[in-house]
Structures are given as structure tokens and as C-alpha cells.
Amino acid sequence: MNAPEPSQPVLDRDTLAGEYFETLPYQPYPVQEEALLAYFTGDPEANGGHGVLVCAPTGTGKTLIAEAAVYEALRAGTRMYYTTPLIALTDQKLDELRESAVRWGFSADQVGLVTGNRTVNPEAPVLVVVAEILLNRLLNPEQFTFDDVSCVVMDEFHSFNDHERGIVWELTLGLLPKSVRLLLLSATVGNSLEFTGWLQRSHGKNLQLVQGTERKVPLQYEWVEDELLNDFAEKIAAGDAESRRTPALMFCFSRSQCWTTAEMLKGKSLIDKSRQKELADILNATDFTSGVGPKLKQILMRGVGVHHAGVLPRYRRIVEELFQQKLLSICVCTETLAAGINLPARSVVLPCLLKGPKDKRQLVESASAHQIFGRAGRPQFDDRGYVFALAHEDDVKLHRWREKFDQIPEDTKDPGLLKAKKQLKKKMPKRRSGETYWTQAQFEQLQTAKSADLVSRGRLPWRLLAYLILKDNHLSPIRDLVGRRLMRAAGIEKAQKDLNRMLITLHNSDAIVLDPPPKPMKEKPTEPAKPKKPGEIVKAIEAEAAAPPATGGLFGELLDSMREGDEAPAEESVDESTPEDDAAAIKQRGYELEDYTPETATPRNRLERIVQLKSVNPLFGVFLADMLASADDNERIAALESVLDVPGTVARFTRMPKIEDMPPGNLATTYLDPLLLQRGLATAEELGGATDDEEEEVRDKGFGRVMFEEPRVWPLTIGEKLLRLFRDDYPRVDDVRVRPVWIVGELMEFGGDFDKYVVTRKLQKEEGILFRHCLRMILLLDEMANIPPENTTVETWEDWLDDLADRLTETCRRIDPQSTDEILQGTSADAEDLSVQGGRRNV
Template sequence: MTSDSAEVPSVDRGDLVSLCLDQIPFDPYPVQEEALLSWFSDSEGILLCAPTGTGKTLIAEAAMFEALHTGKVAYYTTPLIALSEQKFDELQEAAVRWGFSPDSVGLITGNRRVNPDAPIRVVVAEILLNRLLTQSEFDFDQVSSVVMDEFHSFNDPERGVVWELSLALLPQHVRLMLLSATVGNAVEFLMWLRKEHNRKVQLIQSSDRKVPLSFHWVGDALLSEQLEQMQDGTDVTKRTPALVFCFNRQECWTIAETLKGKSLLASGQQKQLAARLDEWDWKVGAGPKLKQLLMRGVGVHHAGMLPKYRRRVEKLFQEKLLSVCLCTETLAAGINLPARSVVLTSLLKGPPGKKKVVDASSAHQIFGRAGRPQFDDAGYVFAMAHEDDVKIARWKAQYDQIPEDTKDPNLIRMKKKLKKKMPTRRKNEQYWNEDQFQSVIAAPPANLSSRGDLPWRLLGYLLKISPEVSRIRKFAHKRLLPPKEKEKVDARLTQLLFTLYSGDFIDLEPEPPEHVKRVFRDWPIPDESIEVSDGSESAAEDDGFGAGLLDDEEPAVADDVNDDQSPEAEVEESEDESESEASVGTFGALLQEALSSNSESDGGSKEAVPKVVHPSQADERKDYLPVTATPTDRIDLLISFRGCHPLYGTFLLDHLGIADTAERIQILESLLEVPGSVVPLVRVPPPSELPPGPLARFRLDRELISRGLVTQSDLDPDSAEPELDNFGREIRKYALPLGDKLRRLFDSDYPGIQDLRTRAVWVVGDLLHDGGDFHKYVTSRDLTKQEGVISRHLLRMILLCQEFKQTCPVGADQEEWEAELDSISERLTETCREVDPESTDKALESMNDLPDVVQENPA
């Protein structure tokens, strides 16, 4: 049977479950068998809660298996692009195993589209939500099921609402398969799902692992010694391969270096490894250093590496050619690297001095990586004590060997000598202990709960469907919230609407309180005597740093982004708002009702809905509740932004028009998050090196000072007396960079925005100024071990340029604006292709669709 068959024969579900079980090459675990039988017998679906490592993917494949055999469509959703791509590869292999073409499985993320019309569609969660919001464009009649993998992402403060809304909007005929690690309130969650969204999903729950875990506190050995010890023994008795989890990227490299000279490879393994490594080029960037480590059987895997290096490490580890892989906790979030053991180098995570014990959910995800079902009888989790505590424990063991009442003068002298050399803990260091480790192990699983506000773009889109606030308020009250949080629902929603009103995205009825004002947007454009960049050179002096960034070069093709750590907010949208006839959940019904009522009413006039103002406090309006929030023309602008915070994106369009090229690059770069550990290496140069452009000189500096948001010393630290610390040393101050200036102005206009993150850096401008040579750039700035961060930053900048290109800023010429952003994109694309052509080309696949970035073409 193939996917090209003209007709798909009707298959009885009883026969299907037998077919499905027959194609599994091993006996399913009890929880797997129970879940499979329930899936094929239950009419609405299942919630499977089981620990990491219990084979939940096998259950998910059953839903895909059923869809292919019945000629239906099924969606497989995950929270991460990297995880979606991995599941795409796995399901293509499974489809071939089942007798279907690999093209029967498609992938749709914000970055890539492969076989988008295939019956099996692997997508990031936001893609599914967008399609549910535009069901007139994306037919769900033929969709039989939706798998939501890593469903505990429902708890994510920023993105959990995407899962929540998807549950509400799915047509009732679509069956659900929710796959999650164990959760503390599974029964409560299902009761909520039934009550609020009329979904009767069956719970399959297990706390057992086929491969049991054993936990070990290591308080008397250093990590290098422990790993060497774990490598000793036969294939059965040794404790490798091992994943060693670190909570920062630099630590991965540092620890890997300490393993020099350690025996971590079996006999003959190094010869195999050397032959495999010779298949790849390791000449530039982190390649030479990584190759040296790999030759010793040690891998490094984190987001600061180039994707091509991460892929190689994954392959070598899966081929059992590596004994140890130093990695960050992102590897625990679904990426499949099978290991016998996991080792935690610390129990604390966070910035220096403010570290906290890792939360139980994250720790249990890490624990779950230990123990390979097809290879191991047990998985092993080791937690290492701080090296200071190891030294203290060793000293104490040696000291205690000499009796306190000894009469031997030599022993007495030795004991005194030892006491003088007694190691101690450092005052400025944070430590952890075995009791904390045991507490994390014993901690109950987290409860599922609604978190975070409605995303701004989604809120704008819902208001376009219907301006009646009661519909959104009704959904907000149906959320899975503790009682105290439910009491704040109305106030928080009203505050969100006040913010949209301030930005002139909506009109409120009744009129909002007097303190809610429109943000000033009528900024004057500098007169003709002010030199403003035409997109080819800086408005600063011709020889200033940043001048001539964009010289004429051969054009390259635009690129896209492939970023696992970014929130995949590339939500597909359609402008068609006609009603879908499909049956939907509770909130979906409200939306569909709103769609039809729009054609029967005036869309929220005073006569349509009564005002809601508390009668006893009507004058003060302390209990103000908006009735309608009617979108203005600017709402489409808000909805169009997906690669950055939409409110901030629209705010920037009021200012980018008078900026020169260097300023525009600084502004766009500030939207792309860079890890704090990298920031000191990519600071924006001082004004003496990168002179302020017209936006700073003629608008921002004056406005910020007039509002009292900055001082002159913030803008020019050299103009003020130096500040001294407690030791009389001069405190180094940096001039406030342009990105931070704009952020201060935005925060003044839109106070209380909690979901915006910006960080002023100078990567793209610096790279282009130096001619675009990536390896020269990262080497000269000590960024070799973070080259993956820089590469991803460039790819995201390309996407951002293409997104901003669609809307001309106030005061700019559309053609010049587009030409400037295209020039930046083309040069960065050329640079990225030279660094990692495979990853860049993958990211480029969807760039041709960017002119229609706010809408996916369903054709």
C-alpha cells in the first residue's frame, strides 16, 4: 500500500490496532499497550502522562499510522523547531516502514516547508493555532487527529496559551493525543477540559519506567575522575555513554578541556572515530578544538555551536563512538541522544550570586535522558558535589585517619600540618548539597496551569474577528487558574486593552479613564539641512566607524532563520474572516458566533451593547470594564509583526525613518536576543568610535533628557566626573547605546509591558564593517566557542530585515528602505553560506514566501 493509491480502503479500527501492534518490532511496555488500545477504542482521544524515556513517541506514531491507513490528515505538533525536524525525520522513516512514501509526511515551521500538503503534517504549535484561527483557508474536515507532544509546555508562561487556545478551537470531530511527562494534576486538568471545552479525553498515566533509574550523590570525586571511573569495565558494567549536563555553555568547553589525557575510549574505538572524523572538514572556527576533544571520545553540544557541529556530535554519539557529551539542558527537551547515564555538574542555575536549585520539572527532564530502553537494564543519574566540598571531604577523611589521642609525635606533627592546610568554602561562592539533590528527586511533578497573557498579535486578531470584549473575557475566565489569579483576569485584560488603545490600535467603548492617553506619534521630520542617510553611508562623518557599511556588492539570495531557543512565533495568518462551518470547542464557538454576528450588527456601536460601569463608582471608573474594542487601521500593522514584539515593532516604525544605516542596524539588532555571556564581547562601540546618527542627535537624546529618563552622563560618560567604587577604583561606565535609548522611550510610552526583551549589541554592523568575513570576526573577538550564537543572530537578522521591509517607516522612501534592507540581507546571506551552507540553505527554503509573511498561501 502506498500514498499514491487512488483510493484508501476502509479499515476497521479493530483491525487497525492489530496492524499497528504487528509492525512494532518489540513487545510494548504495559503503558504503551494500554495507550494504543485506548487510542483505537476511544472516540475523543487520550492524555498520556508518563516519565521521559517511556516511549511516548511510539504512541504518537499510532495516530499517524491510523491517518495514513484511513486516508485522513493528522497533525503532529511540538513546541520546538529542532524537535519538529527530528520528528519529521523519524516519521518519514516510519512511513516507509509502513509501506508509504516518505513524501506522505510533511514539515511546516516558521522556517521550513517540506511537503506541506502531505497527510501527516509535523508543525510547531503556533502553526496549528494559526490554521485553527483561519479554518476557511485550512480545511479541517479531513483532519482525524492532532498529537500535541511535550504537552507540559502548556505551563510555559510565554507560549502555553498557544496550546490552550488550540484545544479550545479544534473541531469536535478531531481526536486529541496529548503526550506529557508526568503532571501533578492530570485528573483536575481533564475535568477542566471537559467542563470548559467539552472534551472527554481518557487518562493513561504511569510513573513506572521500563528502564529504572538509580540516583547517586558523588561527594568524594572530581568530575574528571568520576567520568574515567564510569568508563571502566565491560560493555555491561561501565556507566557510559554519559550526558554531562552543564548550566552554561562555557562550562561545557572548560570541563571538556579537563578531560585531556583521560582514558575514555574502548580498545579500537579511537581508530573508528578517527576514520569518521576524517569525513568532515574541521579547519575553521571551533572545528579544530572540537575535533581534538572528539578524538578523546568527548563531545560538546550546545546552542553556541554551529548547527553543523551539533549535528556531527549527535551522529557520533548515536553511533556509540563517543563516551561522554558535555551539553546544556536544552538537550533534555526532546532531542534524542540515548545515554546510559546522566551527570549533573551542579544543582544550581542562574546568574552569579543569584543561583537557585534547578526546578524539579527541568531536573526530571534531565534525569529522563538516562537509560536506553533497547540497550540498558538501568539508567544512572549522578550529581557531583562542588569541587571545594570534594576537597574538604578528602581532607577530612585524611585528617580523621589520625586518632585525636595519638601519642606518636610524627602523627601529631602530621595532624597539625594537615589542620593548617584545611580547605574551606569561599565566601563569594554558592554551594549545593546532597539533601537538595534528594529533594529534587522526590519533588512531585508540576501541575498544569494557564500561564501568560494572550499574545498581542493574537489579541489583535481576535478583536478583528469581533470587537466584543465579553467574548475574550469569557475565555479568560475559563482558563485553568487558581482562584486568586482568576480574580485578576478582568483587570489584566483591561490593562492589555488600555495598552492597545494607547497605541491607537483600538477604540474603546465606553471611553477609557482620563489617565489612559494616546501615545504621541506626531514626531517632526528633520529639515533638509540635516544630513540623513540614503542607505549607502552613515550620517556621521565619512570616516566614522559605521560609515560605508553597505558598499555595492554582488547580490545574494535572502535567508531565513533556524533558531531552536527562539519562541517560534512565526504564526501563519489569513486575511479571510469568513465563517467556518466546522464544529469547534467552547471558545471556538464564541469566535464563530462573533464571525456571524459581525454581519448582523454595527460591530460594537453604543447601541449594540450596553456600557458596563459600576454604578456606585461611575465617576472614578475604578471598576471600568470595556464593552467593545474596535480595531483601527493600525491593527493590521500590529498583526503583521512576528519576528519581534509587535507593539515594539510598530513603535520603531515611527523612528526608523530618520535613522541612518548604522542606527537602523543597531535598532534591528537590539530586537534579537543575545545571551548575556556574549554581550561583553559584542558591545556597541562608544560615541567616539560609532558617532550618533540623526535619530539620536535630533530626537532621542533631547526627548529622553526632557522626560528625565537619562542624564548627560548616560549619553556621554566622559563629560561627567568618574565614579569610584569602595576601593577607590574608577567604575567604568558605557554610553547608553541607541537600542537602550529607544527602549527607555518605549517603556515611558507603554509602561508595564512585561514580555519585551531587548539587548543592544553590535554584531552585524561590526561584521559588515570588516568586510563580512565570519571566521575573522569571531576569531578576533574571542567568539569562536559562541560562533553558533553569532551565526544564528545573522540568520535572524536576515529574517527581520525581510519582515521590516514590508512596511515603510514614517519619513522614509519605500524604494530606498527596501533597497537598504535587501542589501543587508544579501551580504549576511553570503556570509552565512560560507559558514554553514547546509543550515543556511535549509533556512532559505521559506524565504521566497516572505512578501506574504503575514499569510500562508494554502495552495
């Protein structure tokens, strides 16, 4: 990549600083001024010369600090990267930085975007990118030079803590040349001094720390114990522009709760007549005829928006635009909105402080709460931001009852008052059994909770490890990288063992050849099991009878967890604190890990295939490709859909058809089923051999008691069968999950008519999730086409994948052409996006 021609003579940094300060629309407040001076005056040869780490609460104007680096690149004729963790945030930053460039007198085309899924002016001197793009360019110095890069901005840098993708920021920090200045922007961090010390020791980067604790727009916290949600919403929306507390973001912790809340509010008066007329004109000119559109339009007409992943992107864009135009009083949203998307609000309202399934609800994490709180208060409009937390409606009713009851004097002799008091006692509201409640003390606890520490999390991703080996087969740099992670000594030791396990797994799968090869573990003689005494047998039977019923079979417990309706992550993050029986883990593959230090890893063809996959765990993806070569159409669709991590709240309504409606296909009957039985990985019942739904009574004659078996066994789906076989072949790969669904398959049965499908299945409120699933399926099909199994042809493999991808693309374009094209137009450049573990958040 060639450096741009400088449009001006080389400028010293003092001049650049002076010019930038003159462009500011207002006098910067202390933390902004301190950060800007630190950025422009830092000496690369001195402490703090390699950049600045800015830790300040959400809403303290960190964008103004970041734009100093953008101005420098445009003015001095250098290049710079602006990284974000989210696709949605990159799109927003692209628009913001283009507006700033034009305001400074430059062309909007001098700001571009590269996300792997979308590119805009990729040769522009200022590039907004997702973090994976920057890392990939650093790993390919023969293609991308950083000699002319003046700065890298890492926005929302607390994403360093992300279990799946945090390592991208970690690697990037280590690989960036010292000539490139860093500007790391984060919410407040608990261990900021420790972090800058680690960065200096491990990577030789000296950053000046700038911390701020006060916001320009301070927050006012209020616990609301005497108002129900509907009445409170109407109250804060009343009055003129100065007195009302709207626009407000109302955060709910589930998509279904968002809809419930929004529908409760649509009957309230939340917007004045003048704004409602303007709002109605816009809404009547917009197409809301499909899917959830008619329902959403009714809600929007009352000044209430709904914003979460279940809403189609085209509807979410409308909600964002209306809210920014101050035509919506309240936007009901999930916490993902707090992750960086800028919807300026005067207030934040929390109807609940708990999240999770009904029987496992817990207080929201403090880091998430701080992000949510920080969305309140607009510097250009408000002198303060309001954060309201509402008590549970049962507690509100109790509070109101107590106020009435306490108004009657304890020592009253008045017959009328005594009678009223007696009647009140009878009508005293009660808390419900089984319900979880939150308190004012918990709200105050969240306000003062310590900020999260930055720490290295998760393992080195499989695809990234494969990529590094392909770049250099010497393993010492990778081992050195692991040794420099931000962990305690025990965590580093465990991470090195994990690396050895991963290398041995790749070696055993014929993806690499290790030198020296792994050492076989010496088998230790095991003592024969002692026979149980009769009393112990009785206890064992009683314990088994008392245990909750399971699905049955060797992996029944795993399947039970998969079939639960509650949302669960598709990947299981492994933290350094996770307890693990290392001895058993080593023995599982029969190799010694202690004192084993392979020097090189020679790549085999399989490693090239692993690098091609980013939508799924790449080891499982290659395994799937080899298995699906002989599968029929339905088996292929079902297997591929099952790895795409559909939320449990959607999966329960999109399950695979029953076995009698979709009998096992060619792959299952001719290969998988016999093999699973032979290896003892499944029972005949799990493979569809049992049809009796009635409980069988079994008399245990030896102990004279009646026990009941649960013969109902859910037949395994094709995805579950493949996972069982994969786990047996790859016992140390524990980050793979499947969730059997039939979304794309059924959509094709509807002829690709998405609206007809969601309406028939009554899934309008989740259509955004289904749309995203279809887009991710297209990307997966494209990747799978690049790893054809042996003994397949273009006609039997790639043509089938391409045909399904084309039909799905046509369907998605009918739903939301803008989002479809934005996501898919970059697929030809996907090789540049070294995403980690599937890029779920990117799509």
C-alpha cells in the same frame, strides 16, 4: 485543502488497533498498552472519548504511543498533525516518522513538515508542525479544514506551562473540533486530574487519563562524594561494552562551563582504540578549519562531544551523529538538550546541581532535573539508567582527608601516628568563602520532588490579540477565552484587567477604536507633601550615600541591569502571583478599568502592521519602524540589533562602540536627544554631554561631611534612547527590553567575513549564538520591510533592508549553508506562522 483519497476501505478502530500492535518491535509495557487501548477504544460520545492524556516519566516510550495516530492516518486515508514545541524536535520527529512510515509499507513522502521557517511536503497527510502553525490553521477555517483530520498529537505537552508560548497550546485545545481526537504526551504532571477536569468544563473535551510512574528502564541514582570529575569520567568509560557506564550525557548549566569541562576531559582515556580509529577517520574527513572547529576536533578525538547553543549547528549535527553511532563516550551539554532532542545515553552525569550567576546560584528546578534524569537509560540496550551527581571538588577533598584522618585511632600513643595526625590537621582542606555548595540531601530532594502543575501562564500576546481582533472585531469571544483560562479566580480577574489595559493601549496608539470608548478616570485631589524635618533629611542623605552606585539618570537602575554580564531573559514574564499596584497602574493612563466592558474594537491601519511582526514585541517594532525612517545606517542596525535578546555573556564582548568612536547619528541629534531632554527622560550627561571621568568631591556645608558623586554616566545608545521614549508613550507595555550590541554592524565592517570576525574578537566558543543572531536579524529585516513608515519610499526603506538582509544571508550561507537554507527558505510562508512573542526558541 483537499482530503486525500483513502487507499483502503474504511476500517474500524479495532482492526486498526490489531494491525498496529502487530507492527510493534517488542511487547509494549503497561503504560504503553493502556494508552494505546484507550486511544483506539475511546467513544467520542462517552467520557474519555475525545482523546488521551498520557503522563509518564521521560524515557517511557511515549513516541510508540504517538505513532499509533500516525499509523491510523496513513492506513485509513485521513490526516493528522504532530506538534512539538521546538524546531530541532520537529526535524528529528520528521526523520523518525518517515522511517516508521517506510517500515509500515508507506512512502516517506506521506510525512511532511511545516514550521514557518521550513516546509517539506506541506500537502502530506501527516504533518509535523510547531504548535503555532496548528493554531494559525485553526484561526483560518476558510483556508484549512479539519473535517478530515483524525487526530492531533501534542508532544512535550508540559510546554503548556511555558510563560511565553504556553497559551498557544491553550488556545489550540479550545479551538480544535470535537471530531478531532487528542493525544497529549507529557512528562509527569502534578495536577493531571485537575487539568482534565478543567478541559472538560472549559472546552468540552473529555480526555482519558493514563498515568505511569515506572520506567521500562529504571533509574539508579548515585551520589559520588569521593571522585573528582576527571577521574570519575575515566572510571565510567573503562571496561567492555557491558560494564562501562557510557555513553553518558554530562549536563552543565552554562556554555562556558561546558567548554571548561570538555577541555578538562580531553586529556583522559575515554574511548577504546578500535572506536578511536573509526572516530579519527570520520573527523579527518570533515572540515573543522573554521571558528571553534580546530578546538572541537581535538576534544572529539578523545571521545568527548560539546553540544550547546554556542556551537554552530553544523558542528552540533556532527556531535549528534557521532554520539548516536556510539563513537563518543561523553557529550558535555546544557539542559536544553533534555528538552526533547533524542540522544540515547546509558548515564547522566551532573558535575553540579546549582545554576545561575556565581553570586545567585540556586538549585536547579525540579521539572528541569526530572527531564535531565530521564535521559538516562536506553530501552533497546540497557537494563537500567544511571544518574550520577558529583559533590563539589572541595567536598571531595574534605572527604578524602577525613577518610585518612579517621584511619588514625583517636587514642593512639604511637609517636609516628601522632605526628602524622598533627600534620594532617595542618593540611585539612577548607571550603572557600563566597562559594556555594550542594549536598546529597538536595540531590535526593530533586529525585522525589513533586511534578509541576499545569497552569495558564503569561498574558495574551500582543500579536495574537491583534490577529484575533482582525478576524472578529467583537471582543466577547476574547473576553470569554480569558475567562476560561486555567487560573484561580484572582488570576482570572487580573487577566481580564490586563486585557482591558491592552485594549486601551491599542486604542490610544490608534491601532483600534473601542466602542464604548474607555472612561477617563476622575482625578482625586492629592495632599501636598509634608516638609521633612532636619533629622529626616539627614537620614535621607545617609541612606542615599549608603546605596550602591548606579548609572545615574531617570532610568539608571534599568540600564545597570542591562549592562550586567549575567544572562537575563529579554522578556519579563508576568505571573498571576506578581504583586501589582492596580490603582497606580490605572492612573498611569487616566482610564477606569473597573466595570469597563468594551464590545467592539474597530481595526485601524496600525493594527495590520502590528500583525506583521513576530521577531520582536510588535508594538515596539512598529514604533521602531516609524522612528528609523529618518535614521542613518548605523542607527538602524544598532537599534534593530538591540531588540534581538543576545545573552549577557555574549553581549559584554559585543558592546556598542564608545560615543567618541561612533558619534550620535541623525535621528539622535535632530529628534531623539532634544525630545528626551524636553520630556525629562534623560540628562545631558546621559546624552553624551559629560566627559569628566574623575570623581568630584562635594562638600555638604550644612552637615559638615564629605560626599562623593559618581559623575561617570554611560552615554545612552540609540536602542536605549528609543526604549525610554517608547516607555513614556506606552507606560503599560512592560515586556520590552533592549540589550545594546554591535554584532551585525561590526561583522559588516569585516566585509561579512564571519570567521575572521569571531577569531579577531575571540568569540569562537560563542559563534553559534552569533550565527543565530545573524539569522534572526535577517528574519527581522524581512518583517520590517513589510511595515514601511509613512513618507518613505521603496528606495529609502525596503531596498536598504533587503540589501542588508542579502549581505547577511550570503555571510550565513558561507558559515552553515544547510542551517541557513532550512531557516530562511520558509520566510515566504512566514505569514502562516503565528508565532508568539518573537519565536526566540523557534530559531
